Amino acid sequence: MFNFHTYTVDEAPCLLNVDTADMLSSYPEQVRLSVGLHPWKVTADWSASVAKIREASKRMDVWAIGECGLDKVHGENLSLQLEAFRAQIAIAEEIQKPMVIHCVRAFDELLMLRRELEATCRKEDGEPQPWVIHGFRGKPEQAKQMMVKGLLLSFGHQYNLETLRFVFTSSRPFYLETDDLHLSARQIYEQVAQHLGVDVSHLSRLCDPRKTLFSRYE
Numbered sequence: 385m386f387n388f389h390t391y392t393v394d395e396a397p398c399l400l401n402v403d404t405a406d407m408l409s410s411y412p413e414q415v416r417l418s419v420g421l422h423p424w425k426v427t428a429d430w431s432a433s434v435a436k437i438r439e440a441s442k443r444m445d446v447w448a449i450g451e452c453g454l455d456k457v458h459g460e461n462l463s464l465q466l467e468a469f470r471a472q473i474a475i476a477e478e479i480q481k482p483m484v485i486h487c488v489r490a491f492d493e494l495l496m497l498r499r500e501l502e503a504t505c506r507k508e509d510g511e512p513q514p515w516v517i518h519g520f521r522g523k524p525e526q527a528k529q530m531m532v533k534g535l536l537l538s539f540g541h542q543y544n545l546e547t548l549r550f551v552f553t554s555s556r557p558f559y560l561e562t563d564d565l566h567l568s569a570r571q572i573y574e575q576v577a578q579h580l581g582v583d584v585s586h587l588s589r590l591c592d593p594r595k596t597l598f599s600r601y602e
């Protein structure tokens with residue numbers, strides 16, 4: 385039961401979201417890290433934080449860049465958010481690691497950035513790194529729109545059930561997460577398994593990013 389996005393460690397394997405400031409030298413065996421500058425924390429001097437993230441991202445136990453992204457509801461100054469996000473996209477491409485993305489009411493901008501990145505990668509005959517939108521709550525239409533562009537989704541405690549069912553039947557990978565809630569990974573997996581009418585062990589295999597996103601580490 386891999387917890388794709390969390391701020392706390394339980395017994396499940398997970399991608400723990402950390403700030404560069406509180407990165408310990410080692411974590412429990414089941415813990416891998418994602419490191420990024422959250423859009424709520426973007427200030428005018430974002431570049432200092434992003435420089436630290438670039439250094440930290442080289443660590444072997446850092447598997448993803450994030451969460452980072454765009455937020456038009458709680459974040460301030462969208463143009464600064466865009467700058468900081470672009471800089472982190474560049475890091476993910478440089479070190480070849482996927483991104484965990486926070487996106488609130490900025491999906492057009494997100495897709496615009498994805499198109500930019502794809503164009504750049506095409507020129508160099510490369511493939512862009514996978515982007516996973518965490519805590520996705522959108523409707524099936526929006527999920528479809530994201531998936532057509534190659535973006536992946538991760539679901540937390542709250543989601544649109546129709547969307548979850550759609551993604552489940554799409555045969556595209558998806559992931560499950562506790563985010564910042566005080567729940568165990570098991571609780572999320574049990575809830576989703578019940579909603580989908582499958583058993584937890586099946587879901588566990590299906591939503592394990594070590595088999596899809598992070599297979600090179602296994």
Ligand SMILES: [Zn+2]
Nearest residue numbers: 451486518519
């Ligand atoms: Zn978030």
